[in-house]
Amino acid sequence: MIEIWTFSTQYKRLPKQRPPSSRAKLFNFSALCSVFSLFAFAITALAATQGTLGTSSTGTAEVSVTIPEQFRVSNLQDVSFGTWGGGDLTNNQNTCVYHNGDGSYSITATSSTGSFALQNGPDSLPFEVYFNNTPTPSGGSALAYNSTTSTSGSNTTAADCSAGGLSANIRVRIAEGDLQAANPGAYNATLSFIIQAD
Amino acid sequence: MKMMKSLLALGIVTLGASAAYAATQGTLGATSTGTADITLTISEQYRISSLQDYTFGTYSGTGNLTSNDDVCVYHNGDGLYTVTATGSGAANAFTVTNGTNTIAYGVSFNDQTGTVGQIALTTGNPSATQSGANVTSSDCSSGGLSANLQVQLLEAALQAAPAGAYTGTVTVVVQTN
Numbered sequence: 532m533i534e535i536w537t538f539s540t541q542y543k544r545l546p547k548q549r550p551p552s553s554r555a556k557l558f559n560f561s562a563l564c565s566v567f568s569l570f571a572f573a574i575t576a577l578a579a580t581q582g583t584l585g586t587s588s589t590g591t592a593e594v595s596v597t598i599p600e601q602f603r604v605s606n607l608q609d610v611s612f613g614t615w616g617g618g619d620l621t622n623n624q625n626t627c628v629y630h631n632g633d634g635s636y637s638i639t640a641t642s643s644t645g646s647f648a649l650q651n652g653p654d655s656l657p658f659e660v661y662f663n664n665t666p667t668p669s670g671g672s673a674l675a676y677n678s679t680t681s682t683s684g685s686n687t688t689a690a691d692c693s694a695g696g697l698s699a700n701i702r703v704r705i706a707e708g709d710l711q712a713a714n715p716g717a718y719n720a721t722l723s724f725i726i727q728a729d
Numbered sequence: 730m731k732m733m734k735s736l737l738a739l740g741i742v743t744l745g746a747s748a749a750y751a752a753t754q755g756t757l758g759a760t761s762t763g764t765a766d767i768t769l770t771i772s773e774q775y776r777i778s779s780l781q782d783y784t785f786g787t788y789s790g791t792g793n794l795t796s797n798d799d800v801c802v803y804h805n806g807d808g809l810y811t812v813t814a815t816g817s818g819a820a821n822a823f824t825v826t827n828g829t830n831t832i833a834y835g836v837s838f839n840d841q842t843g844t845v846g847q848i849a850l851t852t853g854n855p856s857a858t859q860s861g862a863n864v865t866s867s868d869c870s871s872g873g874l875s876a877n878l879q880v881q882l883l884e885a886a887l888q889a890a891p892a893g894a895y896t897g898t899v900t901v902v903v904q905t906n
Contacts, residue, residue, distance in 0.1 A: 578782065579780040579781055579782050580780070581777070581778040581779070581780060582775075582776050582777040582778055582780075582901075582903065583776065584774050584775070584776045584803075584867050585774065585775065585776075586772065586773060586774070586775065586904070586905070587775055587902055587903065587904035587905070588775040588776040588777045588778075588803075588902070588903045588904070589777070589900060589901065589902045589903075590777040590778060590780040590800075590900070590901050591780065591898050591899065591900045591901070592780045592781060592782050592783055592798070592878070592880075592898070592899050592901075593782040593783065593784070593896060593897070593898055594782075594783040594785075594825050594834060594880055594896065594897045594898065594899055595782070595783070595784050595785065595825065595894070595895065595896040595897075596785040596786070596787075596788055596794060596825060596832070596882060596887075596894075596895050597785075597786060597787045597788065597893070597894045597895070598787075598788050598827075598832075598887065598890045598891065598892050598893055598894075598895065599787055599788065599790075599892055600892045601788075601790045601888070601892070603790070629888070631888060631889070631890060631891055631892060632890075632891030632892050633891070687889065687891075688885075688888065688889045689885065689888050689889070690790060690791065690888045694885065694889075
């Protein structure tokens with residue numbers, strides 16, 4: 532028997548950092564000084580001006596905001612194949628991948644089981660993951676496990692794709708041959724997708 | 730003869746002015762009283778101050794960005810005025826830019842501190858008459874701040890913007906209603 536297995540989303544993962552060497556510390560101090568210099572410049576550059584007393588009075592205020600690179604994957608649904616009754620099992624779902632700006636990104640898929648395989652105790656059942664950078668079930672390419680694939684065409688308008696629409700498709704397939712070769716039982720895994728800078 | 734008439738007319742005018750604003754000299758006596766007139770004209774005066782920059786920092790990726798600033802609007806007398814705001818974008822639009830892209834923002838004004846009762850401003854258009862300016866001191870050091878200026882960037886505009894550092898200037902003019 533094949534039962535429920537779930538997707539989970541994950542934002543950009545930061546690499547582990549080593550403790551800084553003394554040279555690195557010196558560099559960091561220098562960099563810190565530069566940051567302070569820039570900060571001082573920013574304070575000088577951005578300054579409200581106050582009106583003077585007169586028949587009319589004019590004041591100004593600076594408005595500033597920094598927009599960082601932003602990524603989001605959402606609209607993922609759990610894949611519940613239920614009880615297998617023969618043939619391949621395929622699930623398609625259109626998802627939302629958002630990135631402000633140029634819409635380019637990379638995708639990396641991993642599984643809680645360490646490979647693209649469902650698990651039932653000691654038994655495993657392989658599956659395939661396909662990704663399409665448009666919200667259509669056809670096309671797309673197979674993702675290699677824990678391998679980064681660069682692509683483009685994300686939604687660049689709304690982080691939840693409420694404007695601009697869904698932007699990608701994920702397809703999961705379990706081949707009939709593998710299903711026939713599997714021991715009876717409830718199999719599951721959590722599939723994770725990381726969307727980040729390409 | 731003609732010049733004489735002109736000089737005579739000038740003399741009459743000067744005499745009239747002297748009569749209106751003229752010190753009187755005391756006469757000799759047991760007491761003596763003199764007077765001196767004091768005149769002063771106070772014109773309509775306006776001032777906006779206590780403005781602060783709207784520094785939103787780095788956008789988290791969700792939600793609107795809103796910043797309110799209580800400001801000082803001073804006008805002697807009745808405390809009535811109009812306010813006009815303009816942006817630094819094309820055609821004075823309320824926009825910030827990173828040099829390539831722009832993000833629109835909204836500006837609201839309230840003729841009291843806080844945001845309750847605020848009105849939205851459109852660039853370059855004077856507001857309806859506002860009231861309640863500080864009428865006591867031009868820097869509001871007495872009587873307190875008297876208005877509020879709000880800047881807001883909407884989530885939809887922020888999420889649609891490419892990464893970058895965006896800046897702009899909002900200019901506010903306070904003048905007669």
